[in-house]
Amino acid sequence: MNVAVAIDQIPQDALPSASEAGPAPKRIVVAYGFWIFLLSDIIMFAALFASYSVLVRSTAGGPTGAQLFNQATVAIETACLLVSSYTCGLMSLAVNSRRHFGTYLGALITFALGVTFLGLELREFSSMIAIGATPQRSAFLSAFFTLVGCHGLHVALGLIWLIVMMVQVAVFGFVAKVQHRLLCFSLFWHALDIVWVGVFTVVYLMGVSA
Amino acid sequence: MTEARHERAPGDRPSREMHESDPSEFFVYTIGLSVAVLLTATSFWAANTTLLWPGGVFLGLAVLAIAQMGIHLVFFLHITSGPESTNNVLALAFGVLIVFVVIAGTMWIVADMNANMMIPSGAPMSMRMQH
Numbered sequence: 001m002n003v004a005v006a007i008d009q010i011p012q013d014a015l016p017s018a019s020e021a022g023p024a025p026k027r028i029v030v031a032y033g034f035w036i037f038l039l040s041d042i043i044m045f046a047a048l049f050a051s052y053s054v055l056v057r058s059t060a061g062g063p064t065g066a067q068l069f070n071q072a073t074v075a076i077e078t079a080c081l082l083v084s085s086y087t088c089g090l091m092s093l094a095v096n097s098r099r100h101f102g103t104y105l106g107a108l109i110t111f112a113l114g115v116t117f118l119g120l121e122l123r124e125f126s127s128m129i130a131i132g133a134t135p136q137r138s139a140f141l142s143a144f145f146t147l148v149g150c151h152g153l154h155v156a157l158g159l160i161w162l163i164v165m166m167v168q169v170a171v172f173g174f175v176a177k178v179q180h181r182l183l184c185f186s187l188f189w190h191a192l193d194i195v196w197v198g199v200f201t202v203v204y205l206m207g208v209s210a
Numbered sequence: 211m212t213e214a215r216h217e218r219a220p221g222d223r224p225s226r227e228m229h230e231s232d233p234s235e236f237f238v239y240t241i242g243l244s245v246a247v248l249l250t251a252t253s254f255w256a257a258n259t260t261l262l263w264p265g266g267v268f269l270g271l272a273v274l275a276i277a278q279m280g281i282h283l284v285f286f287l288h289i290t291s292g293p294e295s296t297n298n299v300l301a302l303a304f305g306v307l308i309v310f311v312v313i314a315g316t317m318w319i320v321a322d323m324n325a326n327m328m329i330p331s332g333a334p335m336s337m338r339m340q341h
Binding site: 034083202 | 220235308
């Protein structure tokens with residue numbers, strides 16, 4: 001009874017409902033689809049986090065996380081990725097207002113910070129491998145290299161994607177298609193930063209404090 | 211105004227004209243960055259301090275990480291509770307549910323199996339996963 005009364009009280013001049021307004025604009029459909037992909041990607045990372053948490057104590061007599069991890073490196077990596085997420089956000093503001101210079105500047109800073117992050121991570125990996133802490137050494141190290149390496153691979157792919165997007169901006173300008181792709185890129189980059197929050201907390205900080 | 215009641219694309223700001231640059235959007239990102247920096251710095255401090263009870267540090271780090279993920283979602287990805295972002299929030303809620311099931315379920319099942327593992331007589335204790 002009350003439901004019927006409530007429906008009667010809806011003002012008639014309200015905005016048309018989504019079904020009356022027709023299909024959603026391309027921008028919304030594209031970004032929503034990419035959002036679904038990102039969530040599935042995060043679920044894949046959840047599986048890697050779960051396996052890491054299970055295997056973290058299975059060091060097979062090899063080095064533990066507390067012996068291997070250097071917190072200063074992790075702090076710099078975290079700062080790089082966080083600031084690059086911020087500059088990526090500023091870049092998407094410049095894209096929305098179609099400013100070429102702001103877009104290129106934001107992309108350049110984001111790219112430089114991403115490359116710094118990746119360089120530090122590779123240096124960390126190679127120094128670990130140099131002292132015998134390879135993925136074959138223990139289940140803990142296998143899980144570590146899979147989780148952190150998978151995130152690093154995503155960052156590397158994101159950097160290639162960023163170069164491709166800047167070429168597209170230079171060639172095609174801010175047409176709708178390029179804007180949709182840039183929106184997807186910024187979603188991807190922010191999602192990578194969210195995953196990194198999990199990585200530095202679970203792997204590095206809990207690894208050295210526990 | 212062609213603004214029908216459509217959903218909003220994830221990552222877009224709530225119902226703004228896309229062509230004008232609004233200084234308030236710049237401040238949204240800046241606030242997000244400052245809060246995220248504060249939470250990260252607190253995490254690194256908590257992991258290294260001896261002032262706190264070690265058992266509590268573990269829980270505190272988890273809370274700080276979840277808080278920072280929330281900050282990123284709100285200030286960088288612009289996920290709101292508004293009616294035009296219902297689909298985005300529903301998809302996110304489903305993703306979080308699956309993430310929780312995968313992580314908590316795995317840890318529960320494996321810890322249970324590890325506790326119930328039959329140790330063959332004469333086998334070293336190191337067959338258990340704890341070392």
